Amino acid sequence: MKKLRYYFKIWWLLTRNSFSIVLGQRVALLFFLTGKVLRFSLFIGFLYFLIQGTSGLAGYSGNQAVFFFLVFNLVDVISQFFFREVYRFRPKIISGDFDLTLVKPTNTLFVSLLGGADVIDFFTIPPLIVAVFYVGSQFHPSVLSILYFVLLIVNGFLIAAAFHITVLALGIITLEIDHTIMIYRDLTSFGRFPVDIYKQPIQGLLTYLIPVGIMITFPAKALMGLISGSGVLISMSIGILALLISFRFWNFALKKYASASS
Helix, strand or coil: CHHHHHHHHHHHHHHHHHHHHHHCCHHHHHHHHHHHHHHHHHHHHHHHHHHHCCCCECCECHHHHHHHHHHHHHHHHHHHHHCHHHHHHHHHHHHCCHHHHHHCCCCHHHHHHCCCCCHHHHHHHHHHHHHHHHHHHCCCCCHHHHHHHHHHHHHHHHHHHHHHHHHHHHHHHHCCCHHHHHHHHHHHHHHHCCHHHCCCCHHHHHHHHCCHHHHHHHHHHHHCCCCCHHHHHHHHHHHHHHHHHHHHHHHHHHHHCCCCCC
């Protein structure tokens, strides 16, 4: 417990510094925030008119399709909020500032992964949670379905963390992060819609090999009562396995790191 408080204090200090830097550029903050809200609104409008012109989406109703999109944004936005430091990792490797991170009395992965939250996403998360709660309540879920939903949302964050840790490790090995993180963003964008709309083998790849379906589609299905207890157990096992593999890959990458002074 003492260690948790120690790292929470470090995260809070790093996040406060990150917020101070961004809030000092209020015009840029306003533009980025407006862009995020506008992009979200336009896609909701596109999704609405798409559903209106058809009888549904892969057998799902309009409300269900919107809920899939909201869950995708919930996982994506909260992941970006916590893991924003990944986007700032490459300059540290190139400049040699990563050497300073290695010698500090803190966990290197913790600082590299959670080194400062994103203030822009801080403003978008509360209304997004309200929207998820409102649309999800339309399905009148049982207590068990809500429990499964919460567990799979947490599992989705574990998978998102595994993806970001893998990107950090690749950044150490290849000195390239920008393209890798955009590949991750492109892959997760498949989760805007339920993976059921894709044909095999794409559906299987997105569900198990690149677990976007487990990360995003399964939590939404759980609230609708479409996931069994065994499905939740298998999903969480895959999430934990993905996280463990990413830890191993991170440790491997650290051994390959060549200091700026070497």
